[in-house]
Amino acid sequence: MPNPRVWNRRLHRWGAVLVALPFLLVIGTGLLLQVKKQVPWVQPPEQRGAVHVPALSLPDVLARVQAVPQAGIRSWEDVDRVDVRPSKGILKVVGTSRWEVQLDVATGAVLQVAYRRSDLIESLHDGSFFHDRVKLLVFLPVAVIVLGLWVTGIYLWLLPIRARRANAAKRDAATMRAA
Numbered sequence: 001m002p003n004p005r006v007w008n009r010r011l012h013r014w015g016a017v018l019v020a021l022p023f024l025l026v027i028g029t030g031l032l033l034q035v036k037k038q039v040p041w042v043q044p045p046e047q048r049g050a051v052h053v054p055a056l057s058l059p060d061v062l063a064r065v066q067a068v069p070q071a072g073i074r075s076w077e078d079v080d081r082v083d084v085r086p087s088k089g090i091l092k093v094v095g096t097s098r099w100e101v102q103l104d105v106a107t108g109a110v111l112q113v114a115y116r117r118s119d120l121i122e123s124l125h126d127g128s129f130f131h132d133r134v135k136l137l138v139f140l141p142v143a144v145i146v147l148g149l150w151v152t153g154i155y156l157w158l159l160p161i162r163a164r165r166a167n168a169a170k171r172d173a174a175t176m177r178a179a
């Protein structure tokens with residue numbers, strides 16, 4: 001059986017090589033997601049409406065967003081989701097084109113139209129952008145390997161500390177015997 005130290009170093013080294021690219025993608029997208037509320041390029045900032053009580057009907061919402069050419073919404077099939085924020089007086093309509101239209105919930109006025117990158121970044125982050133199988137067959141094993149890298153890294157970090165303590169104990173024992 002190989003030396004555990006050698007085996008641990010090899011496991012740590014090859015694990016790092018295997019996960020390098022997917023993990024770099026996860027780190028990069030994770031950093032962007034951490035600042036998505038602070039960086040308008042990632043996710044459009046939320047505007048504020050005048051009233052906190054929604055007064056728009058769903059047909060009104062569709063008509064308002066259809067009037068925004070950038071969003072490319074022609075029917076409800078082009079809408080990915082509708083997010084109502086009554087406390088802020090806004091309603092967000094996110095199209096399948098990733099364009100977001102923010103409406104005032106009382107008047108229906110368009111408060112903002114912006115491209116929303118955070119959903120794309122999130123799908124890259126968890127691997128679902130590529131395919132659900134890639135998410136489970138690549139990104140999940142990468143997470144397990146990274147956990148293993150953490151464990152083996154802690155072990156490698158503790159080895160010199162343990163060796164120094166053992167050497168100090170031997171010196172102390174030798175000093176006690178000599179005295």
